[in-house]
Amino acid sequence: MSDQQFYHALKVDKDLCYGCTHCMNVCPTDAIRIRDGIATIRKNWCVDCGECMKACPVDAFYVEQDDFEKIFSFKHRVAILPSVFIGQFSKHIKECEIIDVLKSLGFTHVVPAEATVDVINEAMLEEQRSDREKPMISAFCPSIVRLIQVRFPGLVNNIIPVKPPIDSTASYYRQLLQEEGKSSDEIGVFYVTPCASKIATVKSPVGDEMSNVDGVINMDFLYNKVYHVLKTRAESADVCHDTVPYLSPKGLNWSLTEGEASNMTGRCLAIDEIHNVISFLEKVENDEIVNVDFLELRACDQSCAGGVLLTENRFLTVERIKNRADRINASGKYVQNISEKHKQMIKETSEVGKIEPRSMMVLDEDMGIALKKMERVRRMMCYLPGIDCGACGAPNCESLAKDIVSKEAHLSNCVFVQRMMEKTKKLDPMHSIRIIEKTWGKDRLDKDCKKKGAKNEGL
Amino acid sequence: MEFSYEVEGGNFAKAGNAASGVKKVLKQLNVDPKVIKRIVVALYEGEVNVVAHAYKGKVLVDIDTSRIYIRIEDEGPGIPDIDLAMQVGYSTASAMVREMGFGAGMGLPNMKRNADAIEISSKVGEGTVVELTTKLTS
Numbered sequence: 253m254s255d256q257q258f259y260h261a262l263k264v265d266k267d268l269c270y271g272c273t274h275c276m277n278v279c280p281t282d283a284i285r286i287r288d289g290i291a292t293i294r295k296n297w298c299v300d301c302g303e304c305m306k307a308c309p310v311d312a313f314y315v316e317q318d319d320f321e322k323i324f325s326f327k328h329r330v331a332i333l334p335s336v337f338i339g340q341f342s343k344h345i346k347e348c349e350i351i352d353v354l355k356s357l358g359f360t361h362v363v364p365a366e367a368t369v370d371v372i373n374e375a376m377l378e379e380q381r382s383d384r385e386k387p388m389i390s391a392f393c394p395s396i397v398r399l400i401q402v403r404f405p406g407l408v409n410n411i412i413p414v415k416p417p418i419d420s421t422a423s424y425y426r427q428l429l430q431e432e433g434k435s436s437d438e439i440g441v442f443y444v445t446p447c448a449s450k451i452a453t454v455k456s457p458v459g460d461e462m463s464n465v466d467g468v469i470n471m472d473f474l475y476n477k478v479y480h481v482l483k484t485r486a487e488s489a490d491v492c493h494d495t496v497p498y499l500s501p502k503g504l505n506w507s508l509t510e511g512e513a514s515n516m517t518g519r520c521l522a523i524d525e526i527h528n529v530i531s532f533l534e535k536v537e538n539d540e541i542v543n544v545d546f547l548e549l550r551a552c553d554q555s556c557a558g559g560v561l562l563t564e565n566r567f568l569t570v571e572r573i574k575n576r577a578d579r580i581n582a583s584g585k586y587v588q589n590i591s592e593k594h595k596q597m598i599k600e601t602s603e604v605g606k607i608e609p610r611s612m613m614v615l616d617e618d619m620g621i622a623l624k625k626m627e628r629v630r631r632m633m634c635y636l637p638g639i640d641c642g643a644c645g646a647p648n649c650e651s652l653a654k655d656i657v658s659k660e661a662h663l664s665n666c667v668f669v670q671r672m673m674e675k676t677k678k679l680d681p682m683h684s685i686r687i688i689e690k691t692w693g694k695d696r697l698d699k700d701c702k703k704k705g706a707k708n709e710g711l
Numbered sequence: 712m713e714f715s716y717e718v719e720g721g722n723f724a725k726a727g728n729a730a731s732g733v734k735k736v737l738k739q740l741n742v743d744p745k746v747i748k749r750i751v752v753a754l755y756e757g758e759v760n761v762v763a764h765a766y767k768g769k770v771l772v773d774i775d776t777s778r779i780y781i782r783i784e785d786e787g788p789g790i791p792d793i794d795l796a797m798q799v800g801y802s803t804a805s806a807m808v809r810e811m812g813f814g815a816g817m818g819l820p821n822m823k824r825n826a827d828a829i830e831i832s833s834k835v836g837e838g839t840v841v842e843l844t845t846k847l848t849s
Binding site for chain 2: 405406534535537538539540609611613614615616617618619620622623626627630
């Protein structure tokens with residue numbers, strides 16, 4: 253285990269969070285605790301999947317992004333745009349219209365994030381021929397890579413060490429602009445992200461130090477800006493012309509479920525949504541899954557179309573992207589135009605560094621101490637009620653027991669244990685209230701008719 | 712530290728419960744993933760054997776800092792010829808069980824391969840006991 257802190261884009265707004273337990277209960281890695289009435293995230297446990305953000309009833313989670321004005325500190329302003337951005341718009345809006353609006357907002361170049369997909373696919377197929385352990389797992393979704401590091405450390409060697417297209421697209425376009433004679437420090441590359449985990453890879457890539465991206469813009473922010481322009485423009489808007497199709501059909505579909513699996517060899521499976529992925533990886537670990545060559549694993553339901561920063565319904569987005577891909581396929585117009593030299597460069601820069609396991613399940617590095625701690629956890633479970641109510645500020649009784657053993661909580665944090673202790677006069681009722689206030693914040697249990705669902709909500 | 716798991720004969724949906732439970736424990740104890748894998752694979756095979764052949768069974772696990780001891784005992788038909796059952800490819804599985812992807816005759820040999828020591832005792836008409844011992848540190 254390393255003590256290195258990992259960058260996380262997911263943050264909690266302390267003014268908005270009112271200390272409910274929704275996020276804590278859905279977190280697939282048990283990374284959330286409630287302290288002083290606010291959700292807190294354990295950085296080394298969090299995999300940036302965004303489930304907490306999706307579950308929050310008051311939008312207290314946010315994804316840290318760069319100030320949009322930052323783009324204007326560069327002469328050449330490149331937007332790296334994932335296909336799911338386009339997929340949110342109906343077929344009546346042409347790709348070139350969206351790109352024109354983005355340019356009117358300040359970008360000088362708009363580049364599809366999946367532009368290098370054919371080269372990445374080739375690199376992945378080459379890796380499939382290596383003697384790596386099977387099933388080989390795609391490194392596309394950063395949350396999945398992190399999930400494997402913290403919960404399935406025995407499977408890190410199954411990950412294909414080829415970066416997702418976004419990284420190589422950023423370096424490829426930077427290279428193209430430099431070849432046109434533009435100076436490197438005048439080029440600003442900005443990634444429009446559909447989720448929190450992609451930001452974390454851009455800011456602190458797993459197994460890698462440098463990133464080719466200068467800033468990150470949240471997709472919902474940019475979608476609102478573009479949609480606003482499209483909605484309020486005059487009816488007789490200038491008609492734009494598609495010179496070349498924006499993306500290949502493969503590129504459009506790549507970030508959707510089956511996008512990779514349908515382009516790999518052998519027996520390939522695609523699994524989306526993080527809980528589905530976890531239960532499948534449990535089976536892979538047990539060797540229950542045999543003769544599968546490739547696994548495409550994505551943290552979000554409907555893959556990137558279900559990203560936490562998308563605005564449009566994910567099923568509509570999937571349908572629209574597929575339709576766009578079909579139309580391009582039918583037109584037969586798409587040609588890949590990456591030169592052999594650039595292909596080589598993309599392949600060279602697409603290799604992921606070593607992905608180290610960093611299990612967050614280990615009770616102690618020393619097996620003897622870990623064994624003693626586990627015995628204590630099991631003894632503690634004799635007293636805890638097994639209701640998993642979360643009223644102690646931990647997601648379930650077992651998590652509380654582990655927190656107690658690692659000296660991060662006390663047995664009296666359990667509200668039921670408190671009642672039992674009061675019954676036997678081991679705990680003063682006023683003391684129980686103080687304990688509860690420590691978890692849930694001062695005056696948290698006072699009458700409050702303005703809280704969510706109460707009679708004066710919003711007044 | 713001791714753990715115990717029930718195994719239900721004929722219910723393949725629950726085959727692997729003990730293996731998953733033991734895996735979770737070993738991960739928390741910082742056991743090398745390669746060692747965990749061997750143990751879990753052997754135990755999973757054992758569970759499937761009980762589900763496929765016996766009426767009911769029990770998995771008893773004892774862990775200390777040096778080794779894991781697993782005892783899989785069942786009430787079932789027993790094994791008439793243990794040496795034969797240990798042979799790769801030998802199987803008594805019914806067509807139905809084979810259809811579910813089991814019964815390739817790899818169960819016991821696979822368990823032997825993935826444990827440091829294996830002991831099998833069986834009484835025809837009563838049941839079978841398989842004992843697996845594996846060192847936790849390499």
